[in-house]
Amino acid sequence: MGSPRRRRTLGALLAASTAVAMIAPAVPASAAASNTWSDKSAPLATPWTSQVSPTNALPDYPRPQLARPSVAKPEWQSLNGLWEYQPSDGYTKPTFGQKLSGQILVPYPAESALSGVMEHSDFMLYRRTVTVPSSFRTGDQRVRLNFGAVNYAATVWVNGTRLVEHTGAYEAFGVDITDALRKSGKQEIVVGVASPVDSEDIPVGKQRLDPDGIFYTAASGIWQSVWLEPVARTSLDAFTATPNTDLKSFTVSAAVNGPTKNAKISVKAYAGKKRVGSVSGKASSQLKLKIKKPRLWSPEDPFLYTFKVTLKRGKSTDKVESYAGLRTIGLELVNGKQRIVLNGKPTFLLATLDQGYWPDGIYTAPTDEALKFDIQKTKDLGFNTIRKHIKVEPARWYYWADKLGMLVWQDQPALPTGRNDRLSSSDKANLRSETSRMVDQLKGVTSIIGWVPFNEGWGQWSVEAAADLGDQVKKQDPTRLVDSRSGSNCCDTPGDPGNGDVIDYHQYQGPALPAPDAKRASIDGEHGGLTLSVPGHLWPSASINPYGAVKDAAELNDKYVANNDDLRDLGAKNGLSGGVYTQITDVEGEQNGFFTYDRQVLKVDEARIRASNLSVIDAGSEPAPAPPAGAPGLGGVGHWTLDEGQGTTAADTAGANPLTLRNGATWVEGPTADAKTALHLTGEQFADTAKTVVPTRGTNFSVSAWVRLDSADGAFQTVVSEDGDTNSAFFLQYSGADQRWAFSFVGARALATDLGKPKTGQWYHLVGVRDTTASTLTIYVDGKAAGTTSVLATPDVATGVLAVGRGKFGGNPVDYLNGSVDDVKVFDRALSASEVADLEGAGAQ
Known part of the structure; x- marks a missing residue:
């Protein structure tokens, strides 16, 4: 479906209000007015909006990891600034040598206020004339035209000669334009762009032509920097320094433009001004570069080595400067559980979700200082990681992450949602290709420690597709973690792909607390989303998506810290390796950021949030706490024989918590001669204690009961539970969805799968065991283990009555x-398999 429009798009064009308390300003009070250089009014102005002008449009060198010849003095010519612009029909070939009808400020996308256009077009033309400096054309030098990124399909002409066609919204590309240049004078550059956004089945991330809720405004056309640079006839197209596992060396490799026969490369490594290593060899080889007295890169010490690289082939010489940090990322068995380790040490990856959107520039930050701002503020708030959410950023974003010391989960931009069943083989192949190209482009970025090919099944046509793409990425880059499917427990095409390095669940408000398995660590891939709108700082006409509403800043702070306490005590201390909070800033209809969308207001107390975050990170490197021993024997801490046979109360023979019968619960004959009577319940009848009986937070416990069902259909039926604030802390139950006995937390269920559907009218002995050391829930039926599931914990802690x-x-x-229930017991420890057998063998009492 959608193929007729695609042929036109990619074929024809290429061929042709709540009160807020305690809010502190995050930026100076002299924030910019909303009018831009073109008098287009930004829906919300950031502090940097007014700094953007046709002579000051992202003037910083755009590619710090491949600066020619050096970062301090790069040879280049920025083409950011005003270009001629007009929408087109997608068919008609450009008329060269003629002005276009309008203008646009590059590199801001056409939909943005900063572009001066503020409208979407499916097809558009850009034109600019430029004088190439004579120094770019001396000797045998070549001139390259570079694009950071264009959304989505681009065709480039120079002086009427078509030189390159490129598809993909997130990939840098360039072309040698030397042979198309006139000998002197003005040179004409024309770029034709097709930007179908979500009208086609292509990677778009969160862009939508009709934005709403968690999906946002499109960002079409040229949206990253454009520049010219002189290069040698044989020149470096890419340079990568990959840290080795010995943490004493790099493997260096290069990609080369032009003739490569007999080309040789030399690399010198510097720590500041001191040379600490060198290597040379064939340009096509992978070379090992040893480092003297190595200094490791980490969020606490983001030290970067500088590399001076020379490529020679005959008389051709190309020199570039690059950088990288020396660090490793991987998994290690720590206290019996797979954990993420940075430089060999367990490290809890505490992240914010970062969408990379701006109210004035949409996909493009207004200035380099703005680009840096979000990363710096994330670090100031005490986080050590960012999940770059289904978007690829300009190279300078990753430079700031490297330099400031911020770990990065990098998502692959997703296909549009809701179309998994209609994707063509070419759609799937294109996603695989764009993922491969993203990894290839970013493989030298020190801060990136993991790849996320799919998010919540968006554009994922099967569970196997996530496994396949995850394997593809791991094969391409075995030095980083792969999270094949973030949010495998939810949303589109749910299911665990079973591979990669990470088990990843999402839970709002959460946190999600999946357990590691034998081969994979576990993380909370998304949680939080606490929503607080700030009047005067809202995206106009957006439908607010308040999936975690709070009334004021005080409640936002309190709930965030409480949420973090669960993440720390139930997750980080017990083997969880990371958590991702939604999110660093508001974005359009989502008002769940620490900052408002315009970055003008910080909604939280920075010091309090930082202290809370640091406590979570610290807990991730501590040994797991041992659970309390609990009461010995099989007497339990609560025992209700239910032998009264009359009245409205049932005694607790092991403690002091009698059950009160509710809503007309009655008595029936018990399961054995010794068990004289049992409790019979129909409809909304139940029994409960006056207070909590067994603690469940971060500790072991067990619960047992005899039960007989009068019906066994698709409805859930709970035998024993204990109330939390919102949900039961546990359920010993009949799972109607599975038609099996189960022992459950919300989001985790140990099922007696192989025993089949329970029979009505038959008594069963059920035992549920929670073992925090093993991170398991186990259901026993008639004395035998019948099903187990892994889960670290649940934030649904018992605070109320046992029911x-x-x-x-x-x-x-x-x-x-x-049905009927008899002989209920609870224990403040995990029963062993033999104890469960003994308990069942004793029969109902």
């Missing part, structure tokens, strides 16, 4: 038992 015959979900009583 027999119902559960709690979403703040409401649910899942009433339709």
